[in-house]
Amino acid sequence: MRRFAWMLVGCMVAAVAVAQDVPDEEARARWVKAHPVLRIALDPQQGAEIGAGKANPLVTEYLALAARKAGMRFEPVRTRSWAESVAAFRAHRVDVLPSTADRLLTADLGSSALLSSPFYVGRTLIVTRTVGPAEMDLWHLQGRTVAFKGGGQYEAWLEREHPSITRLPLADIHQVLAAVESGVADAAIGVDVAYYPIVRRDYAMSLRVAGTVPEMAVSVRVAVQRDEPELLAILEQSMRGLSSADNMAVIERWLETAYLRQPTVSQVLSAFRGELGLGVALIAALVFALWQMRRAQLASRRGEQQKTMLLAVMSHEVRNAVNAVTSSIDLMAREPQDGPQRDLMAIAQVSSRNLQNLLKSALDYTRSEVEGFTPDPVPCDVQAIARDAIEAQRLAIEAKSLAVRLDLPMGPLPWLLVDEVRVRQLLENLFANAVKFTERGHVGIALWQGAGENEDGVRRLLIEVFDTGIGVPANRQRQLFKPFAQVRGRLDVRLGGSGLGLAICRDIATNLGGTLEFNSEAGVGTAVRVTLPTSLVPRTTSSPPSPAAETSICGEPGGIVLLVEDHPANRQIIVAQLKFLGYATEAVDHGQAAIDRFVPGRFVGVLLDCELPDMQGYDIASELRAREAEARVTPTRFIAISANQGSDHVRRCAESGIDIVLGKPLSLDALKSALAGPVSPMAEQAVSPTPAMQAAFRDETRHDLALTCDALERGDFARALHHVHRVKGAALVCGMVAIAGIAEGLEESLGAGGGLADAEPFMEAIARHLDGD
DSSP: OHHHHHHHHHHHHHHHTTOOOOOOHHHHHHHHHHOOEEEEEEOIIIIIOSBTTBOOHHHHHHHHHHHHHHTOEEEEEEOSSHHHHHHHHHTTSOSEEEESOHHHHHHHHTTSEEEOOOSEEEOEEEEEESSSOSSOOGGGGTTSEEEEETTSHHHHHHHHHOTTSEEEEESSHHHHHHHHHHTSSSEEEEEHHHHHHHHHHHOTTTEEEEEEOGGGOEEEEEEEETTOHHHHHHHHHHHHTOOHHHHHHHHHHHHHHHHOOOOOHHHHHHHTHHHHHHHHHHHHHHHHHHHHHHHHHHHHHHHHHHHHHHHHHHHHHHHHHHHHHHHHHHHHTTSOOOHHHHHHHHHHHHHHHHHHHHHHHHHHHHHHHHTOOOOOOEEEOHHHHHHHHHHHTHHHHHHHTOEEEEEOTTOOOOOEEEOHHHHHHHHHHHHHHHHHTOSSSEEEEEEEEOSOOOTTOOEEEEEEEEEOSOOOOGGGSGGGGSTTOOOOSHHHHHHOOOSOHHHHHHHHHHHTTOEEEEEEETTTEEEEEEEEEEEEOOTTSOOOOOHHHHHHHSOOSSSEEEEEOOOHHHHHHHHHHHHHTTOEEEEESSHHHHHHHOOTTTOSEEEEESBOSSSBHHHHHHHHHHHHHHHTOOOOEEEEEESOOSHHHHHHHHHHTOOEEEESSOOHHHHHHHHHSSOOOOOOOOOOOOHHHHHHHHHHHHHHHHHHHHHHHHTOHHHHHHHHHHHHHHHHHTTOHHHHHHHHHHHHHHHTTOOHHHHHHHHHHHHHHHHHO
């Protein structure tokens, strides 16, 4: 197209080179001053429109350039046809009349006008479909339909010279060619410079140039009134003054306006089929790679979940036996023994506790991996938690003759809002590791608060557990935070362990919004620092109990304990535990009986199951606390015993006035500490049930399963959940951890809206365990 434009420019420059002489500058200035505005006739073909409302610059812009150089301004006068333009020129309503056909210009104006040199000289083309005669002229089109751009000289010429041809005037070039392609018209006529490039580009397979119209040669020029030779001279002088760049700009804009339009989808696909094919192939490869990656990711995740669940199930199954063994050893250790038996019993106790710790770590890790947790900050004494963690390792510390320290470098800590359960788990795991890997020297815990607080009142609690143990080389510290990872060495093999402690602690610290830093040097020792966000207990929060008050509510060994437990097997086991600890027991099996039996000041403690047939333990505690307040007696210690261990359960216990929360199964140490001492960590041991207790458990569980089935058939989901919770709690107390796990799954299924059909597999699994035990 650019080469064609340069050829067109050359034709125009040569055409205007023969112009006549112009008047001198003074005469020219006088004429321009007298005629500042020139009127130009523009019909639909001569330059008014090319298509889609765009002006045709081939005439208008040349005249505009000439006017600017001459110091004049052109005013377009739009007409509807060539005949209307001629009439306006004759009536002197316009000063300039553009024309593309000398034949019509001469015939219509004769010698009444002066003509300029042609701006462009070309041909009129005949365009037909590719099928048909190879060459033709207008005589072959007599009686046929010819399309052209309407409103111009072609319409007037065909009407005058070829009346037998059916004329089809259309709005623009593309409509004209589309009419021929579709068969609406037999042929089209038009200016070569406008039609030829479009036919080659857009209609190469359907249209062709079949001939020309010699008698309608194209000659673009203008006519002026015969009495205005000065105007003609000024126009031609201005045209000669146009530079090649000016001509090129006008021609290129005209060609773009006439020929270029938004490409169709098929044209884009045809022009860029290689690039598009490559792009589609790359996208397909990328999608396939992402799909494969997603499949591998899902497979890996499923594998991890299966391994995690396998570990949890195996740990539960092993704990079932370990609980019974540990509870039996715990009871036997309290009987009189001679020297060798005492040594063997000590070994059995240490080994069983180590095994329990390994299982606890595995279960903690799988629980955090599968369920995660949401921090539940409550007011608590972090110093007391640290003392409990140290006390739990007292036997191991004394056996190794280690020095133990509880450092408070910035003084005693106030009560803080933290997640007590998770902070306790952190300290127990970290301090147990410190004692485990230290053979000489000291172990300890340091607690302090960071200076200052942010705008939300959050301060940093820093916990550092330190020791003078074997240490870890710097190049092997990173792997310690991978699950089941250990730094292997002579001492590691001897001490054993699951390799989960630090991984669990790091996950806990991260979920609490804090950090865990590990610093160690081989042969020197280790320091693990945990930084957690905390805040002071608000002033509206009730103050922590003073030591005096704590002493007042702690009963001495001996006295009567009110036990509220609806499951017969659970009652038998807990009564046996209380009897061993030196307490008498009054046991009831429902909430109203507990309210009727309770006398303020009579009992040293109340053990409450929170899920009873007639009411919840939280409501019982609130009622009993109200009666104590009326009687103005020393508060009795209320202890919740439940299979529930969630943060919501702990919160509701605190709101209802319950002092201590214990989980099932109950250990002797936890029960003793809850009744006669400061609160200790929730224990995991169970008393070994007698054959009579096991038989009672089986009978009561079968009865509960029958009642659960009946409740589900009647649509009483609340009653069904109650009986399932009884099964879970009793199983935990009796050490039947597998049954407890199945019952927990049934509880979750019913809580999610499951029905009898969903519950039957769980109940059948529990029945199989009962028949197999």
